[in-house]
Amino acid sequence: MAIRVALEHRTSYHYYRSIMLGPQVVRLRPAPHTRTPIHSFSMRVGPEQHFCNWQQDPHGNYLARLVFEEPTDHFEVVIDLVADLVVFNPFDFFLEDYAENYPLHYEADVLEDLRPFLATRQRGKRFEAMLAKVDRRERRTVDFLVAVNAMVQEAVKYTIRMEPGVQTPEETLTIGSGSCRDSAVLLLHLLRRLGIATRFVSGYLIQLTPDHDAVDGPNGPEEDFCDLHAWCEAYVPGAGWIGLDPTSGLFAGEGHIPLACSPEPASAAPITGGHEVCEVEFGHHMSVRRVTDAGRAGRPYEDAQWDAIEACGHQVDEVLNKGDVRLTVGGEPTFISSKSPDAPQWNTAALGADKLIAGDRLLRRLQKLWAPGSVLHHGQGKWYPGEELPRWAYGCFWRKDGEALWNNGELIADPSQPGAHTADDGARLLAAIADELGLKSELAFPAYEDPWYYCWRERRLPTNVDPLNSKLDDKLERKRLAQIFEQGLGAAVGHVL
Numbered sequence: 001m002a003i004r005v006a007l008e009h010r011t012s013y014h015y016y017r018s019i020m021l022g023p024q025v026v027r028l029r030p031a032p033h034t035r036t037p038i039h040s041f042s043m044r045v046g047p048e049q050h051f052c053n054w055q056q057d058p059h060g061n062y063l064a065r066l067v068f069e070e071p072t073d074h075f076e077v078v079i080d081l082v083a084d085l086v087v088f089n090p091f092d093f094f095l096e097d098y099a100e101n102y103p104l105h106y107e108a109d110v111l112e113d114l115r116p117f118l119a120t121r122q123r124g125k126r127f128e129a130m131l132a133k134v135d136r137r138e139r140r141t142v143d144f145l146v147a148v149n150a151m152v153q154e155a156v157k158y159t160i161r162m163e164p165g166v167q168t169p170e171e172t173l174t175i176g177s178g179s180c181r182d183s184a185v186l187l188l189h190l191l192r193r194l195g196i197a198t199r200f201v202s203g204y205l206i207q208l209t210p211d212h213d214a215v216d217g218p219n220g221p222e223e224d225f226c227d228l229h230a231w232c233e234a235y236v237p238g239a240g241w242i243g244l245d246p247t248s249g250l251f252a253g254e255g256h257i258p259l260a261c262s263p264e265p266a267s268a269a270p271i272t273g274g275h276e277v278c279e280v281e282f283g284h285h286m287s288v289r290r291v292t293d294a295g296r297a298g299r300p301y302e303d304a305q306w307d308a309i310e311a312c313g314h315q316v317d318e319v320l321n322k323g324d325v326r327l328t329v330g331g332e333p334t335f336i337s338s339k340s341p342d343a344p345q346w347n348t349a350a351l352g353a354d355k356l357i358a359g360d361r362l363l364r365r366l367q368k369l370w371a372p373g374s375v376l377h378h379g380q381g382k383w384y385p386g387e388e389l390p391r392w393a394y395g396c397f398w399r400k401d402g403e404a405l406w407n408n409g410e411l412i413a414d415p416s417q418p419g420a421h422t423a424d425d426g427a428r429l430l431a432a433i434a435d436e437l438g439l440k441s442e443l444a445f446p447a448y449e450d451p452w453y454y455c456w457r458e459r460r461l462p463t464n465v466d467p468l469n470s471k472l473d474d475k476l477e478r479k480r481l482a483q484i485f486e487q488g489l490g491a492a493v494g495h496v497l
Contacts, residue, residue: 002037002084002085002086002292002294003084003085003208003290003292003293003294004039004082004083004084004085004290004291004292004293005082005083005084005085005206005208005224005288005289005290005291006080006081006082006288006289006291007079007080007081007082007083007204007206007226007286007287007288008078008079008080008285008286008287008288009028009078009079009204009226009228009285009286010076010077010078010079010283010284010285010286011076011077011078011270011271011283011284012074012075012076012077012282012283012284013074013075013076013280013281013282013283014073014074014280014281014283015072015073015074015075015275015278015279015280016073016278016279016280016281017073017278018071018072018073019071019072019073019275019276019278020068020071020275020276021068021072021075021273021274021275022273022274022275023065023066023067023273024065024066024068024075024271024272024273025063025064025065025066025271025272025273026043026045026063026064026066026077026270026271027061027062027063027202027259027260027268027269027270027271028043028064028077028079028259028270028271029041029043029062029063029064029259030062030081030083030203030204030257030258030259031060031061031062031203031258031259031260031261032060032062033240033241033258034257034258035088035254036083036084036085036086036254036255036256036257037083037084037086038081038082038083038257039082039083039084040080040081040082041079041080041081042079042080042081043064043077043078043079043080044076044077044078044080045066045076045077045078046074046075046076046078047068047070047072047074047075049068049069049070050066050067050068050069051066051067051069052064052065052066053065053067057260057262057267059199059260059261059262059263059267060261061259061260061261061262061268063260066273075275077271082291083206083257085206085208085254085255086254087253087254088253088254090242090243090250090251090252090253091142091251093238093239093240093242094238094239095141095142095236095237095238095239096237096238098237099141099236099237099238099239100140100141101138101139101140101141102136102138102139102140102141102144103136103138103195104141104195104196104236105195106197106237107237110237114197114235116263117192117197117198117199117235117263118192118195118197119192119263120189120192120193122168122169122170122189122193123170124168124169124170124173125170126170126173126174127169127170127173127186127189130151130155130173130190131190131193131194133151134147134148134151134190134194135147136194141236145191145196145234145236145242145244146251148187148190148191148194149187149244149245149246149249149250149251150249151190152183152186152187152190152246152249153183153246153247153248153249154249155173155176155186156172156173156176156177156178156182156183156186156246157176157177157178158177158178158179158180158183158247159177159178159179160179161178161179161182166181166182166185166265167182167185168185169185169186169189169190172185172186173186179230180229180230180231180247181200181202181230181265183230183246183247184200184201184230184231184232184246184247184265185200185265186246187232187244187246188200188232191232191234196234196235196236197234197235198232198233198234198235199232199233199235199241199261199262199263200230200232200261200262200263200264200265200267200268201230201231201232201233201243201258201260201261201268202228202229202230202258202259202260202261202265202268202269202270203228203229203230203231203256203257203258203259203260204226204227204228204229204256204257204259205226205227205228205229205255205256205257206224206225206226206255206257206288207220207221207224207225207226207255208221208224208225208255208290209221209222209223209224211299224288224289224290225288226286226287226288227286228270228286229245229247229256230265231243231244231245231246231247231252231256232244232245232246233252233258233261241261243256243258335358335359335362337354337358340354350384350387350391351389351391356392356415357415357416359392359394360378360394360414360415360416363376363394363396364376364409366396367396370396371396371398372404373398373402373403373404373405373406373407374396374397374398374404374405374406375396375397375398375405375406376394376395376396376406376409376412377394377395377396377397378392378393378394378413378415379392379393379394379395380392380393381393423446423491423492423493423494423495426494426495427444427446427492427495430444430495430496430497431444433497434497439497443497444495444496444497445495445496446492446494446495446496447492447493447494447495447496448489448490448491448492448493449489449493451489451490
């Protein structure tokens with residue numbers, strides 16, 4: 001369940017006299033690639049007499065260019081945004097095959113685009129020593145990123161640093177502490193030296209108090225909190241830009257809202273611009289409040305909320321009863337074999353050795369009880385993401401008036417007794433149906449496998465692998481690929497009317 005929050009960010013400059021401001025550039029609008037849903041965004045600027053032009057910089061970041069024609073003694077920017085903090089899995093991405101393992105080598109066309117995000121001139125004894133400690137043995141790219149991110153988090157003690165600018169990696173390692181932007185720059189140059197394109201990110205970090213105390217480790221913030229924050233994003237082919245927060249040692253989550261991403265920190269500063277020489281008083285304030293906080297597993301509904309839900313349900317019942325609306329229970333009943341109830345096919349596996357046969361037997365028993373003379377249909381069911389083949393589905397169809405649609409049940413194939421029918425038998429059947437319906441014979445035509453697809457699949461196999469006896473990890477794909485090559489790509493596999 002999402003927690004909707006409202007964030008206010010106020011930045012103010014009060015000058016000791018009226019002065020002329022140069023163009024001011026504001027980078028405080030959520031970036032296009034943020035994974036946290038943003039429901040609304042607004043920016044108020046003082047003084048009101050100004051011109052505002054929204055632009056996008058060379059890196060795709062939103063920026064507002066403000067121009068003031070009259071002298072002023074103040075400058076203020078107020079950001080209001082409403083966001084849904086929906087928990088997402090930061091590891092929910094796919095990688096290109098060649099990027100699955102580190103060391104990572106970018107393809108030539110991508111490498112040219114990533115040149116600015118691979119540039120580094122950082123040197124120093126401590127930086128080089130830290131770089132030498134990185135385990136560069138081949139392993140999963142994700143595991144490598146996790147390890148380097150945690151390495152920086154352990155090496156740098158977080159501190160709030162009000163001084164302007166960013167420490168060099170050598171300075172941060174010498175002091176042993178730094179702000180979020182200092183840790184981000186250290187991680188950025190480490191990853192670049194390790195061959196991974198990385199960019200600097202300036203954004204908002206929203207942290208809410210947890211529903212319960214942690215079983216181990218720190219509990220997190222004692223009250224809802226937000227602030228400007230800095231982290232990194234590494235580019236991995238297939239996944240795109242992946243957020244890494246070296247301050248916490250974690251991947252970026254729903255509380256990380258990127259505002260500006262660039263090769264160097266200076267290009268991601270929240271507000272930049274010039275003005276006449278003058279003393280200035282700087283003010284900065286941020287706050288976050290929960291707009292809606294729905295019940296969830298970690299924080300169930302309270303008694304008063306349950307009472308309100310139950311009262312609403314009774315009101316709905318009254319309306320339905322008055323309208324004589326009668327409800328029945330639908331859905332998908334689940335059947336489990338009494339012979340082997342703990343087998344995977346009756347618990348977690350989509351398919352199994354006995355499922356098809358047991359399902360057909362149940363369907364025929366129900367047909368005799370409820371719909372004699374009906375037609376049984378064996379067809380394709382749901383096809384879920386990640387599964388090699390669609391599920392199968394059995395259907396039973398009949399007429400309300402009792403008129404039989406099918407008289408000879410023996411003509412419906414029995415899955416437990418597979419026959420020796422071929423595609424030629426299917427051709428004769430469709431030709432007979434077409435003739436019975438008075439249709440042209442050419443409306444029944446053969447269907448073939450896609451030869452180009454299977455030629456491509458065969459080319460992807462290692463040179464020492466026989467397509468008829470390949471060692472593919474996927475059992476179903478291995479069986480299907482062998483069957484296709486055995487029967488030949490030129491053979492008809494079915495017919496269509």
